[in-house]
Amino acid sequence: MKSIDQYWYGRHPLMALLQPLSGLFRVVVWLRRRAYRGGLLKVHKLSVPVIVVGNITVGGTGKTPLVAWLAGFLKEAGYEPGIVMRGYGGKARHWPQQVRPDSDPVVVGDEAVLLARHSQCPMAVGPDRAAAARALIDHHACTVIIADDGLQHYALARDIEILVIDGVRRFGNGMCLPAGPLREPLARLKEVDLVVTNGLAGRQEYPMKMIGGVARRLNDPLSECPLAQFAGQTVHAVAGIANPLRFFTSLRNAGLRIVEHPFPDHHAFKPEDVSFGNGAPVLMTEKDAVKCRRFARDYDWYVPVAAQPDPRLGERILTLLKGKTHGQEAA
Secondary structure, eight states, X not given: OOOHHHHHTTTOTHHXXXXXXXXXXXXXXXXXXXXXXXXXXXXXXXXXXXEEEEOSBSXXXXXXXXXXXXXXXXXXXXXOEEEEEOOTTXXXXXXXXXXXXXXXXXXXXXXXXXXXXXXXXOEEEOSXXXXXXXXXXXXXXXXXEEEETOTTOTTBOOSEEEEEEETTTXXXXXXXXXXXXXXXXXXXXXXXXXXXXXXXXXXXXXXXXXEOOEEEETTEEEEEEEGGGGTTSEEEEEEOSSOHHHHHHHHHHTTOEEEEEEOOTTOOOOGGGGOOSSOOOEEEEHHHHHHHGGGOOTTEEEEOOEEEEOHHHHHHHHHXXXXXXXXXXXX
């Protein structure tokens, strides 16, 4: 059976039947934005600048690695960044939640814990990003807030919008949900400040690479080996992310023979999910490793990646930060 992605990123006639629903979705999106613009829904302005990183498609595009890079870049530039995100998959009883590198991913979400470990920045999660950001500002000396996956969260005023695109899949069939993968119409591209493409970039887009090439043992992250060491072997590839194909392709490109084991995004892994009975190496994404470390075996490995955007991106971000009044409302 085909996944919905195969319909969205192809030209299947079935999607034409859903176009009326996509039209209704577009109207709802437009009305919601108008409500924020017109003051019917409250926009919360913070006391520090806000940079939003997001996308207009359903699924992963590389936002979170870019946020980790951005946090490090801003620290080097003299800022004190704080990070907010939704905390998808987290089951906390109350929000917002402060996130530390040793936080429980079951409570605050896997991506949040991963980002806290990589960025070493103050971080909070919750459905209300403005409340999460205020909690950070109240308890930490943050001079800028980065909102991960906050492009459609118009309740939080923003100064800079960064849109991230998957350079391979781009916008699929160009239709809004449910006929296509778009959360907002393509016209939104003209409104953001910066477009970053994970892969081959188009005009007026900043290219970004994902740098990997090593594997680390889950039960001993200091134990590291080149990914090429697994070349020629058959390994089990586990991915509970929005676009598992990207991970599987990267392993094949490294010369590995893989058995694919895709899981839903933010899957709550159990030991039996990654037990395949033959003792072959198991390689997974770093996000999944956050949830599997407590029952890891010696042959369980994860593959960390880091974003490497065009150097001009950082220069442009600093220029925009210096030239904009913080807390402007999204238009």
